Amino acid sequence: MSTTPPPTGPIPGFAAVVPAGGVGSRLWPLSRADRPKFLLDLLGEGRTLLQATLDRLEPLAENTLVVTGERHAAAVAAQLPSLGESGIVAEPSPRDSMAAIALAAAILERRHGPIVMGSFAADHVIRKQGAFDAAVREAAEVARTGKVVTIGISPTGPSEAFGYIESGDALAGADADANAGTAREVTAFEVVAFTEKPDAATAAAFLETGRYFWNAGMFVVRTDVLLGHLDRLQPTMASGVRAIAAAWDGPGRAGALATIWPTLTRIAIDHAIAEPVAAQGGVAVVPADLDWYDIGDFDSLAGLLPPRADGVTVLDRDQPTAVHGAPGAVVIGGNKAVVIIGIPDAVVVDSGDALLITTRAAAQDVRHASAAVEAASGFSAP
Amino acid sequence: MSTTPPPTGPIPGFAAVVPAGGVGSRLWPLSRADRPKFLLDLLGEGRTLLQATLDRLEPLAENTLVVTGERHAAAVAAQLPSLGESGIVAEPSPRDSMAAIALAAAILERRHGPIVMGSFAADHVIRKQGAFDAAVREAAEVARTGKVVTIGISPTGPSEAFGYIESGDALAGADADANAGTAREVTAFEVVAFTEKPDAATAAAFLETGRYFWNAGMFVVRTDVLLGHLDRLQPTMASGVRAIAAAWDGPGRAGALATIWPTLTRIAIDHAIAEPVAAQGGVAVVPADLDWYDIGDFDSLAGLLPPRADGVTVLDRDQPTAVHGAPGAVVIGGNKAVVIIGIPDAVVVDSGDALLITTRAAAQDVRHASAAVEAASGFSAP
Numbered sequence: 001m002s003t004t005p006p007p008t009g010p011i012p013g014f015a016a017v018v019p020a021g022g023v024g025s026r027l028w029p030l031s032r033a034d035r036p037k038f039l040l041d042l043l044g045e046g047r048t049l050l051q052a053t054l055d056r057l058e059p060l061a062e063n064t065l066v067v068t069g070e071r072h073a074a075a076v077a078a079q080l081p082s083l084g085e086s087g088i089v090a091e092p093s094p095r096d097s098m099a100a101i102a103l104a105a106a107i108l109e110r111r112h113g114p115i116v117m118g119s120f121a122a123d124h125v126i127r128k129q130g131a132f133d134a135a136v137r138e139a140a141e142v143a144r145t146g147k148v149v150t151i152g153i154s155p156t157g158p159s160e161a162f163g164y165i166e167s168g169d170a171l172a173g174a175d176a177d178a179n180a181g182t183a184r185e186v187t188a189f190e191v192v193a194f195t196e197k198p199d200a201a202t203a204a205a206f207l208e209t210g211r212y213f214w215n216a217g218m219f220v221v222r223t224d225v226l227l228g229h230l231d232r233l234q235p236t237m238a239s240g241v242r243a244i245a246a247a248w249d250g251p252g253r254a255g256a257l258a259t260i261w262p263t264l265t266r267i268a269i270d271h272a273i274a275e276p277v278a279a280q281g282g283v284a285v286v287p288a289d290l291d292w293y294d295i296g297d298f299d300s301l302a303g304l305l306p307p308r309a310d311g312v313t314v315l316d317r318d319q320p321t322a323v324h325g326a327p328g329a330v331v332i333g334g335n336k337a338v339v340i341i342g343i344p345d346a347v348v349v350d351s352g353d354a355l356l357i358t359t360r361a362a363a364q365d366v367r368h369a370s371a372a373v374e375a376a377s378g379f380s381a382p
Numbered sequence: 383m384s385t386t387p388p389p390t391g392p393i394p395g396f397a398a399v400v401p402a403g404g405v406g407s408r409l410w411p412l413s414r415a416d417r418p419k420f421l422l423d424l425l426g427e428g429r430t431l432l433q434a435t436l437d438r439l440e441p442l443a444e445n446t447l448v449v450t451g452e453r454h455a456a457a458v459a460a461q462l463p464s465l466g467e468s469g470i471v472a473e474p475s476p477r478d479s480m481a482a483i484a485l486a487a488a489i490l491e492r493r494h495g496p497i498v499m500g501s502f503a504a505d506h507v508i509r510k511q512g513a514f515d516a517a518v519r520e521a522a523e524v525a526r527t528g529k530v531v532t533i534g535i536s537p538t539g540p541s542e543a544f545g546y547i548e549s550g551d552a553l554a555g556a557d558a559d560a561n562a563g564t565a566r567e568v569t570a571f572e573v574v575a576f577t578e579k580p581d582a583a584t585a586a587a588f589l590e591t592g593r594y595f596w597n598a599g600m601f602v603v604r605t606d607v608l609l610g611h612l613d614r615l616q617p618t619m620a621s622g623v624r625a626i627a628a629a630w631d632g633p634g635r636a637g638a639l640a641t642i643w644p645t646l647t648r649i650a651i652d653h654a655i656a657e658p659v660a661a662q663g664g665v666a667v668v669p670a671d672l673d674w675y676d677i678g679d680f681d682s683l684a685g686l687l688p689p690r691a692d693g694v695t696v697l698d699r700d701q702p703t704a705v706h707g708a709p710g711a712v713v714i715g716g717n718k719a720v721v722i723i724g725i726p727d728a729v730v731v732d733s734g735d736a737l738l739i740t741t742r743a744a745a746q747d748v749r750h751a752s753a754a755v756e757a758a759s760g761f762s763a764p
Contacts, residue, residue, distance in 0.1 A: 029721070322754035324747055337736040337758075339410070339751040342744025343725060348737070354719040355730070357739055362724025365706055369721040372704035377719075 006133065008059070011140050013115040016061035017104040018053055019097055020068040020076060020122035026297040028369040029354035030332070038122035039075050042295055043304060044315050049123040049295075051079055056126060057118075060136050065089055065108065066122070067100040086249075092261050097217075098272040099264040102230055102237060105223040106245030114224035116143045119269070121217050125304065127291030135288035139220035142171065142188045142284050148229070148277050149220040150191065152213025152285040153292045158203035161296065163215040163270070165285050166192040166206075191283035194275050213287050216294070219269065229273050229282070237272075240264050297363035298347045302330040328360065388515070390441070393522045395497040398443035399486040400435055401479055402450040402458060402504035408679040410751040411736035412714070420504035421457055424677055425686060426697050431505040431677075433461055438508060439500075442518050447471055447490065448504070449482040468631075474643050479599075480654040481646040484612055484619060487605040488627030496606035498522045501651070503599050507686065509673030517670035521602035524553065524570050524666050530611070530659050531602040532573065534595025534667040535674045540585035543678065545597040545652070547667050548574040548588075573665035576657050595669050598676070601651065611655050611664070619654075622646050679745035680729045680738075684712040710742065 024037025031037045038050040047055060050066070057064060066088050068076050073090040077083065089104055101119050108117055118136055126132050139149040152165045167189035194215060198206060206212035230238040240260045247256035265272075277283050295301045307313045313330045314321050319338070321331045326340040334350030345360040354373070358366060406419025413419045420432040429437065432448070439446060448470050450458050455472040459465065471486055483501050490499055500518055508514050521531040534547045549571035576597060580588060588594035612620040622642045629638035647654075659665050677683045689695045695712045696703050701720070703713045708722040716732030727742040736755070740748060 029719075320755050320758035322751070322758035324750045324754050325744065334737065336732075336734070337411075337755050339736070339738050339754055341738070341740040341747050341751060341754075343728075343739060343741060346725075346739060348739055350718075350737075352718070354721070355716065355732075355737075356721050356723070357725060357728060357730055358723040359725060362707065365723050368706045369704070369723060372706050372721055372723075373702050373719050376702035376704035 006130070007137060010062045011060055011116070011137055012062070013112070014061050014136075014140050015063040015065065015108050015112070015115055015117045016057040017101060017108070017117050017119045018050070018057070018064065018066045018122045019100045019104075019119065020050055020066050020072065021094060021097075021100070022123065024123065024296075025370060026364060026366045027295070027301070028366055029349060029351035029356050032351075032370075034071065036072065036123075037295075039072065039079065042301055043125070048079055049125070050076065053120060053122050053124070054080055054083070056129060056132060057120065060133060061118075063087075063108065063112065065104045067091065067104050068122075069094060092257055094266075095261065095264045096266040097269045098230075098234065098267045099237060099241065099261075101219075101269050102227065102234075103241040103244055105226045106241040107248050109223040109227065110245045110248065114222055116140045116220065116222050117226070118218065118220040121294075123295070124216060125293040125295060127293075128289065131288055131290050135286050135290070136220065138188065139218075139286045142286065143220045143222055143225070146222065146225055146282075147171075147284040148225065148273065148282055149188070149284045149286060150274065151216065151218040151220070151290075152287045153216050154287055154289040155207055155212065155214050158200060158207050159214070160197055160200055160203055162294070163197055164195045164203070164206050164212045165215050166195060167211045167213065167285050167287070168192040171284050188284045188286045190281065191278045191285050193278055194270060213285060214292075215270075216292055217270075219274065226273065229277055233276055234265060234267070234272050237264050237267075297366060298330060298332075298349065298358070299360040299363040301332075302347070302360065305330075330360065388512070389519060392444045393442055393498070393519055394444070395494070396443050396518075396522050397445040397447065397490050397494070397497055397499045398439040399483060399490075399499050399501045400432070400439070400446065400448045400504045401482045401486075401501065402432055402448050402454065403473075403476060403479075403482070404505065406505065406678075407752060408746060408748045409677070409683070410748055411731060411733035411738055414733075414752075416453065418454065418505075419677075421454070421461065424683055425507070430461055431507070432458065435502060435504050435506070436462055436465070438511060438514060439502065442515060443500075445469075445490065445494065447486045449473065449486050450504075451476060474639055476648075477643065477646045478648040479651045480612075480616065480649045481619060481623065481643075483601075483651050484609065484616075484623040485626055487608045488623040489630050491605040491609065492627045492630065496604055498525045498602065498604050499608070500600065500602040503676075505677070506598060507675040507677060509675075510671065513670055513672050517668050517672065518602065520570065521600075521668045524668065525602045525604055525607070528604065528607055528664075529553075529666040530607065530655060530664055531570070531666045531668060532656065533598065533600040533602070533672075534669045535598050536669055536671040537589055537594065537596050540582060540589050541596070542579055542582055542585055544676070545579055546577045546585070546588050546594045547597050548577060549593045549595065549667050549669070550574040553666050570666045570668050572663065573660045573667050575660055576652060595667060596674075597652075598674055599652075601656065608655065611659055615658055616647060616649070616654050619646050619649075679748060680712060680714075680731065680740070681742040681745040683714075684729070684742065687712075712742065 020038045024031035041048045070090045135151045143149045169190050171188040244256045247253050302313045305313050311327050315332045321338050323329050323340045325342040326346050328345040329340045330347045332349045340346045347358045349356040402420045406413035423430045452472045517533045525531045551572050553570040626638045684695045687695045693709050697714045703720050705711050705722045707724040708728050710727040711722045712729045714731045722728045729740045731738040
């Protein structure tokens with residue numbers, strides 16, 4: 001163990017990329033097509049998930065790009081006034097995460113030359129800022145060697161909700177190299193493979209090995225390495241995003257976007273880069289214990305909020321909330337007294353313009369809510 | 383069978399008394415201490431339960447008295463503009479049904495001499511006006527002979543929610559007497575006893591005998607007969623209500639109410655008159671098939687409303703109501719879209735200032751709602 005204090009200040013030549021997409025349909029009616037999850041202060045802490053993500057990255061990054069849909073660009077700019085126009089990449093249409101991250105990489109490289117970038121979801125919760133800082137710094141160090149580096153979350157249980165990263169040998173030389181520069185203990189490993197969400201038995205077996213980490217979609221990589229892999233694996237996309245990036249900071253942006261963007265393949269970075277490059281030995285993982293959460297539904301949201309003495313969890317309410325025969329109830333929002341009787345683990349969410357009534361056990365089925373309202377309204381779903 | 387048309391027009395010398403009390407605590411938040419059940423249009427038919435009760439009695443009665451609490455007198459007057467000041471008896475405090483009905487009887491007798499009166503709850507639903515008319519006319523005929531007459535509801539099932547009236551022999555001479563005057567078939571019986579709400583097995587055994595009827599609290603009796611029984615069974619109350627009635631239509635009303643009313647025994651008419659007089663052979667029952675309902679809770683309310691094609695029951699709403707995995711749901715009120723997911727038979731009631739979430743199975747427990755809100759508000763219940 002070293003007694004040297006951890007490094008502070010931005011990581012030299014490091015840029016943060018934050019793809020901000022995804023409605024969060026299981027959080028309806030808080031989340032909506034025009035008010036996606038990342039724009040919400042889900043935990044009632046005074047900062048939206050997007051703002052908290054940027055707060056976390058600000059001490060680490062010299063530059064930040066938020067990639068979001070055109071319809072959300074104004075809301076993103078309003079929530080992040082210090083970001084500026086140059087910090088927002090507005091997509092004309094959703095083309096999945098590879099196009100978003102690749103365009104950001106190409107723009108960053110045009111602006112700054114080859115640098116190390118890290119891509120971080122806009123709607124995750126991380127409680128341990130210090131551990132996050134250390135993991136990103138280490139991942140950036142490893143990324144400088146040419147690896148695609150993912151930050152793997154140390155599992156707290158055999159969750160079926162996440163994909164897993166299977167690690168192999170400790171990264172050769174990483175420990176010595178990194179310690180020479182930073183005086184920190186380094187624990188990066190080769191990545192053997194990425195796995196899909198497992199069933200419970202498989203997840204339990206994963207944990208027993210001690211070699212599996214949750215995949216939180218955090219990738220740290222040199223822009224030239226990322227675009228190099230893309231040249232090889234998705235050459236049309238590579239040339240497309242390079243062409244858009246070349247026009248980005250000039251008068252040709254709109255034209256390039258209009259002609260090229262719609263032609264880009266819709267593919268996730270996991271499938272386009274992470275999985276094939278891992279199979280070739282090009283991916284490393286930095287394990288981290290971040291107290292990390294992907295708030296997928298109201299059950300997981302409630303799990304992050306402290307219940308009252310009576311076991312009821314209340315968020316964003318001033319009026320009385322009372323229960324009888326409803327232990328574990330969750331009540332969010334609304335400007336009137338709420339009484340729940342005889343429904344254990346009830347979930348009641350009042351967004352002002354819509355009301356959801358469900359249970360924590362049925363929280364996953366909330367994904368059907370938006371379509372159900374459209375059907376009940378006589379509108380046809382698109 | 384007679385082909386003579388049924389009689390029409392008011393029953394000569396007949397007055398209707400409508401005790402309007404009872405909050406209906408299982409219908410919270412629609413019903414409140416300051417907005418009791420009888421003042422509500424629970425079925426969304428455009429008339430409150432009180433108005434519908436008066437609509438039903440208007441064709442039959444020459445006079446009508448509504449007995450209600452002082453705090454509700456203004457609301458009653460507003461809902462029943464034709465009733466007039468003389469038609470409302472405002473109680474300074476609740477003294478249970480015997481005092482209310484006895485005071486009404488004494489006032490009626492002071493105004494009109496001994497007449498036949500019928501007492502009918504303000505918050506019941508009766509769908510068959512014709513059968514009700516015939517039953518009241520027949521009960522009034524029988525009452526003229528000196529009996530206390532109750533209208534017994536023909537049971538539609540072995541309900542545990544109601545008290546039962548046990549009938550005995552057909553009333554001697556009633557058939558012939560009544561037919562001579564009205565050309566109707568008469569089916570009045572002696573009452574053997576009134577019973578408390580039975581358990582399911584007892585209720586089923588009651589129905590098998592064919593001699594039991596539901597007690598809907600409808601009593602028809604001559605004022606002098608009622609007050610005579612009271613003189614004997616509750617002499618202090620009898621003299622008290624006679625004294626108040628003597629002062630009622632003059633300057634002494636307030637003083638008499640202030641000094642006498644608080645001294646009156648709190649007792650229900652069932653215990654004060656119906657049960658002891660039945661034991662002495664003085665009570666008769668006129669059975670009637672009225673399509674009668676006492677809407678006690680949201681389960682019974684929902685049972686009276688036609689569900690939509692998807693099995694969801696909706697009342698007093700314009701906005702979309704959608705369910706997923708929630709067959710039999712009931713949604714009442716509210717000005718926003720409601721989605722219910724994974725709670726079969728859910729009950730959602732939005733009164734504007736409060737929201738109730740429960741299930742049809744837990745509807746009886748709604749009686750705890752008001753106290754639960756007070757506790758959650760930090761108020762202490764009175």
